[in-house]
Structure formats: structure tokens, C-alpha cells
Amino acid sequence: MQRSNQLIFGPISAAAPGALYEQVVVAVKREVAAGRLNAGDALPSLRTLAADLRVSLITAKRAYDDLERDGVIYSRQGLGAFVADGAAQRVRREQRSQAQLALRTAAHAAQVAGLSEDELLAMLKTEITGAKKP
């Protein structure tokens, strides 16, 4: 159980960007979006998660609070936390809006740089091909 919690809810590293609780949130959203955590699946208890990931209880609680705020999970007193209905769509929608936000920034940056629409589209095509490669 310990191993698999580390693998599913990880990686958590001091060297990785983002605070520890943010890394947990990213990991859970990744699993939900990929369909490996489905609606109604139980998440480990706070203590178990903290012990398995070797983080403090506060970190685990903060991660779960953020996930609940984003509507990815819900918690029931005495029963624990579960993946919410429609969480996958919500996460994917969030990922789509993040992509759109990135594109908005790119468009503004292209305008500042004085790129034409064709140049911008050519750049985008290159980036898409580049992103396909791991």
C-alpha cells in the first residue's frame, strides 16, 4: 500500500518546482484526468497519505482542501475523501482553460514581438510537433 501510494500520488520532491502540497494536487489531477482514479474511488486517509509520502499532516490536509475547493474530491466526515462525480471532466476543462490561457499569453507576446499571423501559426506548428516528441 505504501509503495503504490507513493507511485500514484507522487512524485514528491524537494528539488521539483512547486510546494509539496501543490505537487500532490498535480499528481491527483493527473490520475483523475487519465482515468486511473474514477468517480467514487476512495482516497487514502490524511494520516496514511502523510505517512506514505513522508510529508507533514498539514501538507496532506492542504492538498486535500485545495482538491475539494477545485471540486475534484469531496470528503465525508468519518468516511474519508472520495473522487467527485464529474471530476475528470472538471480537471480536463481546467487543463483546457490553462492551455487557452497559455495561448492568450503567446498571442500577446507575438503581438509585442511584431509577428504576423502566418509566422505565429508556423511557430505553433513547430511547437506542436516538438511537444509530440517526449
Added chain:
Amino acid sequence: MSEPAIVMTGVTARRGAFQLGPLDWTVPRGSVVAFIGPNGAGKTTTLDLLMGLGRPDAGGIEMTGLRQPVDEVAVKAKVAYVNPDLNYIAWGRVGRAIDFISGFYPDWSSARCERLLADFDLDRGQRISALSFGARIKLSLVMALSRDAEILLLDEPTVGLDVTARQKLFSEILEFMQREGRTVVISSHQLTDLERLADQVAILDGGRLLTMGRMDELVDRYVQIDARLTAGALPAMDGVRLMARDADRVRLLLDRTLADEADLSRGGLEILARTPLTLEDLFVALVAK
């Protein structure tokens, strides 16, 4: 003077059941070396051999161009050694111990010694038997830093030091390094500190050197990959080490000089996340059996 500070060629030593070596190690001048390894790996034995405490069974050691054990007196005049086992208790008080030791080194600086004593909260009149464990180490550090040595060999200098003292030690080491051609070899278990301070790293395990080289190259060389198996079996690849596995989820340590992520995808792995490693995580992964 571009000769290396330390050169070990084919050094072997046997201590009871433990076999150290053969070690081939060159430490360039002007670097701070993190000399790390699990307990019982032979770090203290190696540092002892460098200082001339005990002889290797085979192989040669050169310190700043002087050969051990032929020139051992000249070496000891240029190399300072700190170890938590050093005990100055036979000299009663701090002041007496300092007076005795300082007489052997013409390059001793009393001014620096006084400043260091003040920085480390030590007093000349204190009885050494009444010093706490951390204070004893601080005394050894004062002895080593008050001289104008070319090489500092620090064996676990941070054991027992409180946070303030540790930070003072590191600033003293950096000040030491400001002078030309100085080298510091630190052996410690506080890898978070060493990561910031050291520019070279050598990992010793079971008497052999696992890896040595520049710190930034080492940390960039390895990356932790979280992946999912699509093909069922994990392909065996050079430069890929399995750290953890559960059903179809794996965590791998990727050596970027030997393999890259394209190889992993070709081997039937869906990459989920990539994480850089701290020196601590890297150390644990590399010495894991």
C-alpha cells in the same frame, strides 16, 4: 600551480574484515569536495590514509605533490584534519591546548584564532572535560582553521553542531577557499548543506568509489521518471534503474548519459512525470542495494 591537490592511485587497505579500494581518485586544486557514503563505507579510513594515519597496503598517495609516507612531515604541515574523535582532554584547558598546537605551525594566526574562538563561543579558560560534544568539535575546527593549511580534511565536522555554528563553519570554509589554491574535502551526512557548498562530489560505498565528478553534472545527469507500463514487462536498459514498482506503475532512475526518454517510450513506457533529484534522493537511489 595546477597540480592536483590529492592523487590516489590504486590505494588498497584492509581493516579487519573490511577491504578499502582499489581507489583511484584525483581531487583538483581549488575545489570543495563532498565526500559522501553510507556508514561503514570507508570514508574515515580514506581520510586517515590521506593524512598519514596508517599506511595503505598498496598504492600511492600524493598530497599537493608530496608523496605519503616519504614526506609525511611536510604533508602534515600543509594539511589540516578534523574528526569528532579528536580529544584534547590531556591539555586540561582550551588555552593550553591552543598554545601547544600553535607552537608547531609557523603559519598560525593568533588574530584569526581569537576571532574564531569568539565566533564559536569558546573561551580560553574553559576546561576541555566540561565542554559539550559540539564544543569539542568546534575546538578542533578552530585549530584547523587558525592555520594557513592548503588542504582541509573535515571528517563529519557538523556532527553535534547547532544550526548557528554550522552556518558559521560554512562561511569560514568559504572564506578559506578565497585564498589561492585551497582545497577542502568534507565528509558529512548533511547532504542538503553539501549540495549548496560543494563543487565536486565523490560517493564511496563498500570501499569503492561509485562516482566522482562535478556536483552540477551529477545532479543534472540523473532524473527520476514516473511511468506506466503499456507493454507488460519492464525492458532492461542500460542507464535505467528501477526504484519502485507496483502493478503497472514504475519509478525509474534515468542516467541521461546512457539513455534518454525516447528510449523509454520505445520500450513501452508511458511517461507520466519527470522530477529532478536532490543530492539526498540521488544518494539514496545510487547506494540502494
Added chain:
Amino acid sequence: MSATVRRLVCDVPLRWLLVIALEATAILIVDVAWLLGLIIPRVTLGLLVGMGVMALGQASLKLPIWRLLPVSRRQIARARWWLSVGGPLALLVAGLAVALAVVEAMGWLRAAPVQIAALLGGECALALAIPVISVAGGLSVRTAAGITLLWAAILAALAFSRPGPFFGLAAGAVALAGAAAAYLFPRTALLDAPAPPPRRQAGAGRGQHMKGWAALLRPLLIYAAVLAVSSIGFFVVMRMAIHQISQLRDVSVAAATGMGMLALAPMIFGARIRQSARSLRLVPVSGLALSSILVGAAASVQLLAFATFCVFCRLSHGPADQALALLPLVIGAGAWVLGLTLRGWWQAIYLWPVFALISAPLVDWPPFAAVSVALGAASLAAGWWWTHFELTRGSHVYRPWPTSVATWRGR
């Protein structure tokens, strides 16, 4: 002496000058008394052997630091020579010269030159035997002491008759030749050896399959054996080296030397306990039980060593019954020594000559046996109470023993 060696040797704190003065006084007393034909207080003879050993002991504390200094191994060996052989030798010669001058000025000189030379030879043999072997062979003090005592025991078994002046002369010549050899060709094996791996604290290591008290008390058996052999060997060496001793009654010598050492036996035990006192106090055993077990263990060690000593006395036709009367005093003194050691007053070693001085002349006093039992019981009770106090309320129990500090690797 080169400047470096001088710097190593002359690094003597003030309190050691007092010790040297004490030794010089002891030598003077021995020489003057002997030249006047009086009985020598046996206690001073122990100080002769102790001189070189103490000097080497102090040097061995400093040795790990000396090895780091820009000093060659030969210079370190020379420094050890001067501290333990050269210094005592100079002291002995000077002491005898002064004693001779004084006694001759008084006109009371009664000894022939040959006998004086034999006295000097005997004193040199006593004082220099262990240090010479340690410096010449590059051995640690403990190994050298063991070797010396072993050889002394063998020689005694071979030549157990009353030795004449020849013996003193021969022993002295050998000692001086050894001293010269140690100066010219010191072996530095001791300094090449790597630092030994740290010993565990009391009870761990070998006694892995023993639980509870057995693991802690098992090494005591070895101590008891070592003590028995040491006290015998000490007696034998003294008997051989200074031939006047053989004219004194055997029992007094046996009493003063052998018993004196046994009274100190709990000191070694107490030193170990002191290092591990914190761990012992964590064990769910009451302070009462703990102090009773420790005092009982110390007394058992003394009994065991004493039994061996008695057997030896019987075998060598010495009367052991009078020495037996001393046993209650020894056990009582042992309990006191335990308390002293726990408190950290290693100067308890100076109790030994006091004990020997008081007890030796009293041995033949008729009511001595009853007095000994009474005094012994009283001191046992007092010593037990003191040990209990130190273990439960003493703060000294929690500070490291000065000569072997607990380090991060767990010595």
C-alpha cells in the same frame, strides 16, 4: 633533544610537577632508608613502577593529536622515550646521588659500593622495564605491561631463591641496555597502526546471546583473571629486583602489594559503569537493586582474584592466613572505591598507598582479624550507600569519564 621533541616533552601542566615532586620524594625516601639500613616502606616501590607507566599513559592520551602534527614518527618515539625512560632515569640517578651525599655527610653510610650499584640497578629495572618494552617494541602500554609481568613471573618461577646483589646488578644492566636500545632504535609500529575501531559500551558486542546482567558482568571474569595475575606478577617483580625485600617478611609484602591492588579492582569496573550509567538508569531496575548488584559484582571480582592469590601464596610456602585477615578490609575499601570512581575522582588511585601504609604494619597485631571484619563491614555498608547515592542522585555519573570520552561512534 631537538626543538620539536623538547616541545612535545616539556608540555607538562602544573599538577604534574606536583606528581614528579612526589615521585622524587619517594625515591629519596627509598634511597635514604636503604642506605641507612632501615626498612623501606613498600608503598614507595609501587610508585617506581608507576612512574614510567603514568608517563606513558599521559602520552598515549596525546598520541592521536601528536600524529597529526608535522612531527616525524621517530620524533614522537623519542618524546615517549624521554617522558617514560629518560626522565625517570635522570630522577633515579639524581635521587640516589642526593641520598648518598646526605647520608655520607651524616657519616651513616653502611652499604658497600657494589650494593649501592645493585640498588640503582634494581630501581632502574623496576622503573624502566615496562616503558622500555613499550618504546623499543612500539607497543601500547597495556601490551608492554602484560609482556613484562609475564616474563617476570617466568623468571621468578626459575629463580625463587634469595637473590644476591648480582641480581640487582644484572637486572639494572639489562634495563639500561634496553633503555639505550630504545633510544637509538625505537620502533614506531604503534604509530603506523590505524586507530582501532571503537569499542562498544559495556555489555554490547561479544555478549550478544546473553541477556540482561550476564552481558554486562561477563567481562568482569576477564578483569578478575587479569587482576589475579597482575598482583602476583607485581609481587614477584618487586621481590626479584631489590634484594633487600627478600629479607623482609613475605606476608607484609604480600599484604601491601597484592591486597592493595585488589582494593583498586572496582575502579576498572566503576569506570565502565560510569560510561554506561545513563543507559543503566533507563533500565527498569530500582536504584537499590542496581547498587546492590554492582557492589556485589565488585566484591566477587575481588574474591576471585584473592582466591587465586591465596593459592599462589600457599604454593610458594608463604603464609596466607594473615593475608586472609585483610580480606574484609579490602572488600569494604572496594565498595568505597566504586563510589569514588562513579563520582569521577580518579585520584582514588592515591588511596592505594594510604591503604597499604595503614594495613601492612597492622597485619601482625593480634586483634587485627576482628578489627578487620568490623571495619570491613562498616566500610562495605558506607560504600554501598555512597554507590547508591551516586547512581540515583549524583550528577557526576552522567558526565563522561575523562580518559575515554563517549564519542559519536559510541565508545
